[in-house]
């Protein structure tokens with residue numbers, strides 16, 4: 001008989017790691033079958049048993065994740081006190097600047113200048129859409145010339161995004177990035193781009209084979225270090241109104257988030273939605289398709305099963321499916 005933890009790791013191996021990380025797929029499958037490692041995980045609170053937390057903690061502590069299951073298992077069982085302390089202290093806070101490539105077309109259509117408020121900001125790396133370079137590529141995979149290429153000329157970060165459908169990337173946008181005059185974020189546990197330990201934690205959360213994401217992360221950290229973001233510690237529902245009240249006059253407030261609301265209960269998500277509807281400005285959400293019911297109800301077509309795609313929406317009106325790390329943007333015909 002399998003425990004819930006076994007199912008959790010088996011599901012992760014199949015639905016998340018397969019095709020993305022052979023290393024994590026193998027480790028997760030082995031954890032699912034290993035009674036002793038499962039028992040260690042079962043001693044943690046349920047929310048702390050996630051594969052990404054376990055694997056991230058082992059990497060953060062210098063344990064072996066790419067050397068195969070016997071080395072991983074031996075290390076985890078011998079160092080469980082250290083590993084569990086890191087798991088209890090940290091959260092899955094993967095900060096993916098690549099998601100800016102999917103937010104940018106919407107941001108550029110709003111009345112400028114913008115005041116950005118990101119809830120669930122992690123280290124705030126998505127607060128710099130005006131500091132990255134963008135390369136929008138045809139989604140057919142044929143390796144054609146970029147559909148559009150523009151951005152901050154000297155940026156250490158270039159974000160590639162495969163586009164399909166009528167994405168609004170007009171010529172004017174190629175000459176004009178959004179003008180951001182104020183940027184701030186909220187997180188339960190904000191990470192500080194100036195703190196080595198926090199940056200190492202962010203790096204530990206990038207899956208082992210995804211070296212392009214590690215390079216991107218390091219570049220985005222350099223961008224943020226040059227102008228560290230204002231990050232407020234707290235629950236998004238408890239702090240959003242107060243932060244929104246600080247937006248400078250003359251700027252369009254934009255509350256946005258990606259890969260965050262899934263961590264909230266349905267009631268807390270509804271509370272957030274009610275609050276944001278009452279705030280001035282606009283609301284951009286980029287979350288797994290079923291996370292916001294008002295967005296899910298309006299989708300013109302279902303996401304392909306098992307695709308892991310997010311739904312991008314402006315003021316609860318869905319406009320596109322997006323790759324979960326910002327790698328694709330599939331604009332809806334009537335959006």
Ligand SMILES: C[S@@+](CC[C@H](N)C(=O)[O-])C[C@H]1O[C@@H](n2cnc3c(N)ncnc32)[C@H](O)[C@@H]1O
Pocket residue numbers: 091092093094095096097099119120121122123126186187188189234235236237257258259260263264
């Ligand atoms: C997976 S990360 C995504 C970070 C960032 N939005 C991005 O797209 O790269 C989710 C973040 O949401 C934060 N978070 C989760 N629940 C929260 C809450 N109730 N209030 C504020 N932040 C929260 C976590 O601490 C974490 O940093």
